Amino acid sequence: MKPIKLTRLDAPTPAPPPLKPAAPAPVPLPGDAIHAERIHLFLEGIHVATVTVAVYEEQPIQPPRPGYNSHFLRAEGRFIDTRYSVRSVEGGPEGAVQQFKRSLEERMRKGKV
Amino acid sequence: MNLIKSEVLAVAQKIEREGIAFYKALAPQVKDLKARALLYRLAHDEALHLEGFDALLKVPAGDDAYDDTAMLTAYVQETVRADIFPPPAEAKRLARSANGLLAAIDLGLAAERQSVAFYERMATACTHAEGKAAFGELLAAEREHVATLEGLRRTFQNRQL
Numbered sequence: 299m300k301p302i303k304l305t306r307l308d309a310p311t312p313a314p315p316p317l318k319p320a321a322p323a324p325v326p327l328p329g330d331a332i333h334a335e336r337i338h339l340f341l342e343g344i345h346v347a348t349v350t351v352a353v354y355e356e357q358p359i360q361p362p363r364p365g366y367n368s369h370f371l372r373a374e375g376r377f378i379d380t381r382y383s384v385r386s387v388e389g390g391p392e393g394a395v396q397q398f399k400r401s402l403e404e405r406m407r408k409g410k411v
Numbered sequence: 412m413n414l415i416k417s418e419v420l421a422v423a424q425k426i427e428r429e430g431i432a433f434y435k436a437l438a439p440q441v442k443d444l445k446a447r448a449l450l451y452r453l454a455h456d457e458a459l460h461l462e463g464f465d466a467l468l469k470v471p472a473g474d475d476a477y478d479d480t481a482m483l484t485a486y487v488q489e490t491v492r493a494d495i496f497p498p499p500a501e502a503k504r505l506a507r508s509a510n511g512l513l514a515a516i517d518l519g520l521a522a523e524r525q526s527v528a529f530y531e532r533m534a535t536a537c538t539h540a541e542g543k544a545a546f547g548e549l550l551a552a553e554r555e556h557v558a559t560l561e562g563l564r565r566t567f568q569n570r571q572l
Contacts, residue, residue: 343445345452377455406448409440
């Protein structure tokens with residue numbers, strides 16, 4: 299006689315596949331910014347602040363002057379009660395944001411904030 | 412804007428502005444970078460509070476926005492005249508002196524406890540739902556600041572032992 303295969307009715311249902319982590323909400327672009335991002339500032343591994351950085355395209359300097367970059371991006375953000383900005387010529391908008399982050403973290407390290 | 416509304420806002424702004432100036436003056440004087448990071452974080456937090464006072468501005472003017480307005484007005488008027496955080500120059504001077512950092516942290520702690528007392532009283536007395544919630548959030552944030560400074564104090568005290 300063929301054995302009867304028993305199925306447990308109270309067997310746990312398999313877990314649904316894990317959901318993909320939700321993409322972060324886009325940061326609204328202020329004014330004529332071409333890119334905006336929220337960054338986390340750290341000092342000695344301690345999270346100090348989350349800051350919104352906006353990147354602006356600067357108009358080329360005309361006529362081009364020696365020693366000046368004729369075209370650059372400007373990353374700007376507010377930390378504590380001051381607005382900081384850095385000029386960037388490479389790495390595109392994301393590069394400008396990273397440069398802003400490095401610059402501000404270095405300022406904190408030196409106690410120049 | 413009636414008297415109590417404008418003065419409640421004035422005290423809240425004073426707490427946050429004085430806090431920014433105090434922590435911003437103290438942080439660069441502290442050689443320990445982890446402690447400096449925490450002090451910068453406190454300064455940044457106070458700046459965010461200052462920017463987020465929109466909800467407090469929605470509390471309507473008039474005696475029915477707060478319970479026990481007469482007592483509250485006297486308290487608010489007294490608080491607006493008093494210094495809550497010590498001046499930034501005092502923070503710098505203390506941080507540079509021997510054992511002064513602990514004294515500076517103690518001054519910060521006293522100021523944060525005063526802020527907690529103020530927001531606690533406002534959260535209890537405010538009858539306007541949005542205003543009450545805003546005071547409650549500020550109260551929670553200032554309580555966290557007290558905990559941060561207490562932790563910092565323990566760290567430096569243990570190092571001195």
